[in-house]
Amino acid sequence: MSGLSLWLRYARASLAGQVRYPGAFALQMAGHFATTLLAFAGIWILFRRFGSLHGWTVGQVALFYGLVNIEFAIAEMAGRGFEIFGDAFLRTGEFDRILLRPRWTVLQVLGHQFRLRPLARLAQGAAILALGLAATPVRPALFTAPMLAWAVGGGVAFFLGVLIGQAALSFRTLESLEIVNVLTYGGVEAGQYPFDLYAGWFRVLMTWIAPLGAVTYYPVLAILDHPGVPPPAIAPLAPGLGYLFLGAMLLYWQSAVRRHASSGS
Amino acid sequence: MTPADLTAYLSAFRARWQVTLQYRAAALAGVVTQIWWGAINLMVYAAFYGGTSAAPLTLPQTISYVWIMQGTLALMPWGCDPDIADAVRSGAVAHDLLRPVDPWWWWFCRAAARILGRLLPRAVLMAGFAGVLLPLAGLDRWALHLPPRVADAALFGVSIVLGLLLSACITVLLNVATVRTLSPLGANAVITPLSLILSGNMLPLALFPAAVQHLLLLQPFAGLGDLPCRFWLGTLHGPWAAAALAQQVAWIVALTWGGRLALRRTLCQLEVQGG
Amino acid sequence: MPIPPARIVVEDLHKTYRIATRAATSPRPWPFARRAWRTIEALRGVSFVIEPGTITGLIGPNGAGKSTAIKILSGILRPSAGHVSVGGLVPWADRIRHVGRIGVVFGQRSQLWWDLPVEGGFALLRDIYRVPPDRYRARRDRLVDTLGLRDILDQPVRQLSLGQRMRAELAAALLHAPPLLILDEPTIGLDAPSKLAVRAFVQELNRTEGTTVLLTTHDMHDIEALAGRVIVIGHGRVLADSPFETLRATTLSGRRLTAEFDGPAPPLLLPDGVTPLSQGGQVLELGFDPARIAAADLIRALASAADMHGVVLSDVSITRPSIEEVISRFYERHGAAG
Known part of the structure; x- marks a missing residue:
């Protein structure tokens, strides 16, 4: 059985526990959806008051907003095991059990929980993205659709990479790891807006070190055919940085696990 | 309330306060996160303001507003008291409710101590960063500026204390909801986004459309952030200042009354169930 | 396969x-403060x-x-x-x-x-x-x-x-x-x-x-x-x-013998390899090493001593030391106890 189908098995098992009370669950999701939607209402209010943002329209900003929320929601659904790794695996010694099973550690931690709660964020992100696409002229669907898929993949890879990096750090310390929130929740906040309004140091940091801009800003430039730096011809390549970031974090994870096996617990 | 009772509540407060203050590393990490968050917000607001100044707040005012909001983030009622949530999960909450003290006051003191313990170190660090470090680094444009008059600063202090009491009242209500529904998830999921939006944390209330301004100022969450900020910025004077403080007090009284009622009903229910 | x-x-x-x-659980002022190892x-x-x-x-x-x-x-x-x-x-x-x-x-x-x-x-x-x-x-x-x-x-x-x-x-x-x-x-x-x-x-x-x-x-x-x-x-x-x-x-090879009489336990000249453990009323407890004295010989000696004093050896049980005893004795001997 391949890794993917095993992960699907894990996911199905984890759903069994989460939807034990479907009524209450649906209510919770609906409430979540409504309240997260208010975040975009805030942006909309600002547009009403100020008219435009650095030359961007509200429809264009909706593309950034929708894209980054979709990316983070999917990563959060799948990566929950890494998000709570320190508490759920290291404090409890459950990580030993992971090592006792003949599968890749990453696959098993991913399988720990498939979380449904971010569905609300996913739904609102998709809704806002759809509104944005309807309100804004973009390049033809033949380009835009695959470009969005490639960008979402890169974004999920980026956020998963952040969660995996956080889990790998927790082998060293279990304290103060909420600092990683600047890249997860802070990343979503930053990715909701076009990057050209940020200061230079911030853009460089968030594109080349933690490639958030590469999976939010540049792909949207590409589908808008928006003149900028880099030119729209190169922008489509940007989400690749998200995959590279995930790769680097996976290498870091592997070395942290190896070190853990030598230092013991 | 007898003096002996008071001692019990005070010791509940002191214990909780000490426990919360111990998490220094967490406070530091929290402040770094808040600074980051604030920086993103400032850059976005600056872009929105562009050249225009046709907004109810000037850009420097908005910048101070953002820093105060980030520094007082611990004032938000983040949800039910985690210890109570654990007690509900394990069924030990009956012990808490059977103590020979008034549970509302007990929970209120715990909540107030926890909020204060989280608030104080974060607020001091944030004030040091945004009010001292930024100007020293030549970034005065992005810094937190002092209130225009001493009186404004004093009113700000009063308003923050009222906000703290208000937040503790809301936390007790969340505790009651948790005991009722046997899970903290529902109440917490609603209260967090609600308080972030309605307190002005996400967006200064003054920037909302003019049509809803009065409504926004009357709802309880305004007292958790927006009203204190207005005092700091010096935009509330005379009768308006009195009205703002009265608004906070009124909500504290209302939520205390409502919370005590809800708690009494829940306790009756518990007794009936024999839980 | x-x-x-x-x-x-x-x-x-x-x-x-x-x-x-x-x-590691005690709060430290700084997240990555140096620890003593x-x-x-x-x-x-x-x-x-x-x-x-x-x-x-x-x-x-x-x-x-x-x-x-x-x-x-x-x-x-x-x-x-x-x-x-x-x-x-x-x-x-x-x-x-x-x-x-x-x-x-x-x-x-x-x-x-x-x-x-x-x-x-x-x-x-x-x-x-x-x-x-x-x-x-x-x-x-x-x-x-x-x-x-x-x-x-x-x-x-x-x-x-x-x-x-x-x-x-x-x-x-x-x-x-x-x-x-x-x-x-x-x-x-x-x-x-x-x-x-x-x-x-x-x-x-x-x-x-x-x-x-x-x-x-x-x-x-x-x-x-x-x-x-x-x-x-x-x-x-x-x-x-x-x-x-x-x-x-090799650790605890001894046996424990409990003898019961229908009257006061008789005095006994202990054979080689036998140690008295306790004596009270009609019950006598002895420890012995089966390598030095066979159980049958010890019982025979007890029975004849009883005969001489006009009482009857009514019951005998022989037990091995419990396994817990063996192990704790072993740990003690190696200074390895808990």
Whole structure:
């Protein structure tokens, strides 16, 4: 059985526990959806008051907003095991059990929980993205659709990479790891807006070190055919940085696990 | 309330306060996160303001507003008291409710101590960063500026204390909801986004459309952030200042009354169930 | 694909830990503040060989290095020095292949999924261990029958009693038919019938399938019932490695004799190799060494002494020292007690 189908098995098992009370669950999701939607209402209010943002329209900003929320929601659904790794695996010694099973550690931690709660964020992100696409002229669907898929993949890879990096750090310390929130929740906040309004140091940091801009800003430039730096011809390549970031974090994870096996617990 | 009772509540407060203050590393990490968050917000607001100044707040005012909001983030009622949530999960909450003290006051003191313990170190660090470090680094444009008059600063202090009491009242209500529904998830999921939006944390209330301004100022969450900020910025004077403080007090009284009622009903229910 | 039998070779195993002396949970002013370190030698040169198809008990007081050894053998931990081979594999170097060939049961921890029915957990393990469906069905049915799990298959694990859960854990660890089964305190907290059931099952498994079993426990009755051989670890070294009977004979070989009379116990000139333990009223307790005096001779002496004093030796019982006594005496002698 391949890794993917095993992960699907894990996911199905984890759903069994989460939807034990479907009524209450649906209510919770609906409430979540409504309240997260208010975040975009805030942006909309600002547009009403100020008219435009650095030359961007509200429809264009909706593309950034929708894209980054979709990316983070999917990563959060799948990566929950890494998000709570320190508490759920290291404090409890459950990580030993992971090592006792003949599968890749990453696959098993991913399988720990498939979380449904971010569905609300996913739904609102998709809704806002759809509104944005309807309100804004973009390049033809033949380009835009695959470009969005490639960008979402890169974004999920980026956020998963952040969660995996956080889990790998927790082998060293279990304290103060909420600092990683600047890249997860802070990343979503930053990715909701076009990057050209940020200061230079911030853009460089968030594109080349933690490639958030590469999976939010540049792909949207590409589908808008928006003149900028880099030119729209190169922008489509940007989400690749998200995959590279995930790769680097996976290498870091592997070395942290190896070190853990030598230092013991 | 007898003096002996008071001692019990005070010791509940002191214990909780000490426990919360111990998490220094967490406070530091929290402040770094808040600074980051604030920086993103400032850059976005600056872009929105562009050249225009046709907004109810000037850009420097908005910048101070953002820093105060980030520094007082611990004032938000983040949800039910985690210890109570654990007690509900394990069924030990009956012990808490059977103590020979008034549970509302007990929970209120715990909540107030926890909020204060989280608030104080974060607020001091944030004030040091945004009010001292930024100007020293030549970034005065992005810094937190002092209130225009001493009186404004004093009113700000009063308003923050009222906000703290208000937040503790809301936390007790969340505790009651948790005991009722046997899970903290529902109440917490609603209260967090609600308080972030309605307190002005996400967006200064003054920037909302003019049509809803009065409504926004009357709802309880305004007292958790927006009203204190207005005092700091010096935009509330005379009768308006009195009205703002009265608004906070009124909500504290209302939520205390409502919370005590809800708690009494829940306790009756518990007794009936024999839980 | 036949899995090679699990011959375990452990050579000169060392493991040194570096631990923070200040408790990691105490709050520090700075997240990455420097910590003071202390090294602990958990294992200092452990060697043994375990032949396939045997049952071996690994015992020792708390903190002796047992669980470190178990962790290394199961591939979780990498030793500081030394060599291990289990069925030809080096556990930590070839972790995935190695753990696919072993089954591990922790008495203190569950490997099943709390919210899933037992059956669902088994199915997930089938996929994790890549057991082919037909082989899985046959295997599961056999385990379910021998362990009496039929009635609890569709119950969520959180609803099981401890005894039921432990039987389900055993089945879960054996679904992939591992040639080596590692049991870490498998009977802890169980009631007497459940303990007996676990022991009977392990014995049966070893007899019919030739599964190699490595067992750590603090319950010496597990050892007595199951293990042909015990390896005692203390202070990170092997203190003894022998059949249990040998350990008993060399540690505490004495017997205890209790004699009862129908009147006051008679005075007795004690033969060689006999020590008085207690005397009260009609009961006399003696310790003796069967290598120096045969039980029959001692009883004969007691009977004739009784005759002489006009009383009758009405009852005699001879007991061996309890296994707990043997082991604690052994730990004491090696200064390895807890």
